[in-house]
Amino acid sequence: MDKVRKMERVAALTKLMSDRPRHLFSLSHFSELFGAAKSTICEDITTIKETMGHFGLGTIETVAGAAGGIRFIPTVSAKETDRLLNELARRLAEPDRIIPGGFLYMSDLLFTPHLMVKVGEIFMERLAHLSPDYILTVETKGIPLAFMTARAFDLPLITVRRGSKVTEGSAVSINYVTGSFKRIQTMSLPKRALPAGAKVLIIDDFMKAGGTARGMVDLAQEVGAKVCGIGVLVATAEPEPKLVEDYLALLILHDVHEHTKVTDIRPVLTSG
Amino acid sequence: MDKVRKMERVAALTKLMSDRPRHLFSLSHFSELFGAAKSTICEDITTIKETMGHFGLGTIETVAGAAGGIRFIPTVSAKETDRLLNELARRLAEPDRIIPGGFLYMSDLLFTPHLMVKVGEIFMERLAHLSPDYILTVETKGIPLAFMTARAFDLPLITVRRGSKVTEGSAVSINYVTGSFKRIQTMSLPKRALPAGAKVLIIDDFMKAGGTARGMVDLAQEVGAKVCGIGVLVATAEPEPKLVEDYLALLILHDVHEHTKVTDIRPVLTSG
Numbered sequence A, B: 001m002d003k004v005r006k007m008e009r010v011a012a013l014t015k016l017m018s019d020r021p022r023h024l025f026s027l028s029h030f031s032e033l034f035g036a037a038k039s040t041i042c043e044d045i046t047t048i049k050e051t052m053g054h055f056g057l058g059t060i061e062t063v064a065g066a067a068g069g070i071r072f073i074p075t076v077s078a079k080e081t082d083r084l085l086n087e088l089a090r091r092l093a094e095p096d097r098i099i100p101g102g103f104l105y106m107s108d109l110l111f112t113p114h115l116m117v118k119v120g121e122i123f124m125e126r127l128a129h130l131s132p133d134y135i136l137t138v139e140t141k142g143i144p145l146a147f148m149t150a151r152a153f154d155l156p157l158i159t160v161r162r163g164s165k166v167t168e169g170s171a172v173s174i175n176y177v178t179g180s181f182k183r184i185q186t187m188s189l190p191k192r193a194l195p196a197g198a199k200v201l202i203i204d205d206f207m208k209a210g211g212t213a214r215g216m217v218d219l220a221q222e223v224g225a226k227v228c229g230i231g232v233l234v235a236t237a238e239p240e241p242k243l244v245e246d247y248l249a250l251l252i253l254h255d256v257h258e259h260t261k262v263t264d265i266r267p268v269l270t271s272g
Helices: A002-019 A027-034 A038-054 A078-092 A113-130 A143-153 A211-222 B002-019 B027-034 B038-054 B078-092 B113-130 B143-153 B211-222
Strands: A058-063 A069-074 A134-138 A157-162 A171-177 A184-190 A199-207 A226-236 A247-257 A262-267 B058-063 B069-074 B134-138 B157-162 B171-177 B184-190 B199-207 B226-236 B247-257 B262-267
Touching (some): A002 A027, A002 A038, A002 B002, A002 B038, A027 A069, A038 A058, A069 A113, A078 A247, A113 A143, A113 A199, A113 A247, A113 B143, A134 A143, A143 A199, A143 B113, A143 B143, A184 A211, B002 B027, B002 B038, B002 B069, B027 B038, B069 B113, B078 B113, B113 B143, B113 B199, B113 B226, B134 B211, B171 B211, B199 B211
Parallel strands (some): A134 A157, A134 A199, A199 A226, A226 A247, B199 B226, B226 B247
Antiparallel strands (some): A157 A184, A171 A184, A247 A262, B058 B069, B157 B184, B171 B184, B247 B262
């Protein structure tokens, strides 16, 4: 009977913790929920930690002290990462994705939840050492990806708007030059969105010359925040260098041949 | 030893299934993954189903037949739903959210992952009987909420753009009149995004007169799709009736007093 109870606690704990990655849960919280001693919950956590490790699904961190607790950190194995990036590269190279002008249609993939959940976890895993306070992106197509990264980090997402929207109150705006087309555009951020001193991680779906990312870096500086890193799903091989340094790209787009319908896009695999 | 193995399978199965709500997993898939007989996996699933039911976290459906399998369906208990809606109402009534013009600043909540995960699950639970094929929203602020609803349904999200973006290829556009300001605006959808005959569920963050929702209904019809339902996080009490019928709202905004800084917003509680 005791074994069954433990099994129930382990299943429920796994669900509750993996539902909210990186969130710090107190042992007392679970102790009350299950009517079990903290030492018992600790034993359950050890079982879950071993299992998640065994199957490459994640790990559990213990934070000591009065304000401490436990948190689940999802992991995506190197094999699973490479499988996903290969799949994305294969699908992005489909001939009918090429749009007049040499663009790639990516929206269907960018708005598919289970793909972006995984991409968000990959970004979290690779960029967690930067310890951001917020995830920052710009509307529109990068939002699901950035939101899933924010979820994997248990952090809020801040979305920069193109233009200035009246329903968000007073805003800080900057003009920036798109790197690819040399057009002047405006982007803005509600003044209240980002506190001064915050460390932000920029996440976006696509980078060509890096003008948009550069604009976000400048906008963050304008409100006194600091960009600690940049992650993009797809970066083009050319032009190089970009207008920002030190970005992480998961896929590199080398070439789109509009006439032959051949797209050369390559995953940046963990296995090198 | 056998008990330990079962415990490990139960923990891993809980993680894998709850990570992808409503996705149909085949028993063979898990049977291979764990090197266990299908009958054994079935017993594990029964244990998980009982536990999730006991703690009000979800249920597991079994689909019979060759194309069948099992899927996890998250549930949000009535108590948890009411707690969340009360919290959202309380936070949305904070005086400093009122923006000149009588708007409410909602972006911080709309871009907080753990809140939107739950709201998405609530929409899924209440609207699953409509059996949509796609979730539909319009940029920008409703995207995280709609994406989390799409995740809870295991469906793709389609995002209508304001204006027409060159990077998405040929698009169907319509002009619509915003119900509140009587302005003419354009919204568009890439032609390839939505197949004819698809059933779509519209999810958005805010509805006043319903002009934007009406535009999405018309745009869906334009591409031969059918809107089977509409869910919004916040709807205003006035004007009534809206330009669309049969929408589900989780919170009703009765009044925003710009001078007294009092916002009257009320959750639509499950307990009536």
